[in-house]
Amino acid sequence: MKIAVMSCIHGNYEALNAVLSDIDAQKADKIFCLGDLVGYGPYPNQVVEMIRSLDIPTCQGCWDEDIVEGLNSCECSYPSVLAEKRGRVAHEWTNQEIHPETRSFLATLPMVVQEDNLCFVHGSPHSQHEYLLPDIHAFTALERVLSTGADVMFCGHTHVPYVRALSEGTFQVRISQPNADPDQTGRFEAPLKRLINAGSVGEPRHGRTDATYVLYDSETQDVALREVPYDYQKTCQAIIEKGLPPIFAWRLAQGMEYAERAEDPTHVCER
Amino acid sequence: MKTAPINLVAGPSGSGKTSWIYTHFHSQQSPQALGAYLALGAQIPVDASYLATESPTLEVLDEAQRESIAAVVEMRLAEGAAIYVEIGFHIDPLALVLPFDPGLCHRVAVLPSSSEDLDLKNWADDVVPAAEVYRDFSATQIWRSPLTGQILDPASLDTFWHELTQGAYGAVHRAKGIFDLVDGRAFYFNYVAGLPNTQYVELKVPRWLKGRPERFSGLEVVGEGFDQASIASTLGDCGLEDDAIAYYQAQIKESLGEQAA
Structure with a gap:
């Protein structure tokens, strides 16, 4: 079965349409979405409507979570005070813009979606806010995949698409408890796992304006990173017309994200 | 190149007037050589602060004290100091009247080789070649x-500077600034459109870790629209x-092994 996995649409309806057309042309059997349907971009309701109408299995992203539960991320979500201020403006705008049914739908999204030996998360299985960057420590990456029980884990959030093979290995765990001795030791073998980041539809971070997503063939295990051009100027125009900060439009047109990414790949937001 | 005690330095924005002054002053034989620097039309002392921190024996004169400048310059000349007057790009050097003996002045034009500014070339005793920079200042x-x-x-500053110099807020031909950062250091940023990179210089000033700095920082932008x-x-x-300042300064002090004063 050929599946398409997309993530981080961020209210960019033009980009979503282009990616869906490309998925159609690639004849994918099923589509999965890794969340962040809203935030920064000008069309949060339309994006959610499209995902709902196509009945695409979707997990909850950090922006989706913040719209449901309120913005209370710790400072790890933003790498600079400027990005944080811009993020707050985008959150407030989105919060005002979205319809009640959009918010209700976002609230129903699960943190993890599983299908057979595949697992789909936004940031990591532990948090929508955790960044699994391409160079994350192999042990950390493997622990995250193993915790889901899947062989292949798809994630998003970093906006950087990549495929990471996690080689077979042996784990030894020693548990020390204050009132128990001796220490307990356990060993287990970890088979080959894969971590695949789907990049971003709405605000990719590869320095170009094209949207990205991945195709995965569950029989051959082949992965294809797709890059799809779209009319980003329409999105830029809508950003300005709808009253979002014009700097978002400028950054998107330069192939940059609306704000910025956090740098610490292993930090988990402790709200 | 002929030398004279008072150097009048003119040229387009970003051509390298301040850099020429820095290099010329530091090329003098003695590291203890005295100098004085006056920036005409600067309004905020970005270049002056940069030069003063990089060259402790270079005294910065205040344009606002114009009446006393002639007397101060005379005194410094008597002490053997070299005098540098940087003329802002928006000031016509030909129309400039200065209270100095013209016979003591050495006129330097810092100009790109393709410049057709004959007035400035004729005004100058020496023309110093500069990098090609934007020179249409009609708007x-x-x-x-x-x-x-x-x-x-x-x-945040990194993001802002990238946006500023890449045109996010309009056409910027020149930007220079001095910025105090949270770790107590101060930096000089110098951007000229057409040159490959911004120049970043950490200023030789003590780390400021006691609240808000009481030293100059500021930004100057030249462009259009x-x-x-x-x-x-x-x-x-x-x-x-x-x-946030208090929090971070406490952390920096701790990491530097310093005790709060």
């Missing part, structure tokens, strides 16, 4: 913002609040 806009007391978040309000607003968003 020039200058915006200056003192920032003294502001402490900026480095990551740029959005001053957005620049000011974004720059404001790069600044840290008092509680």
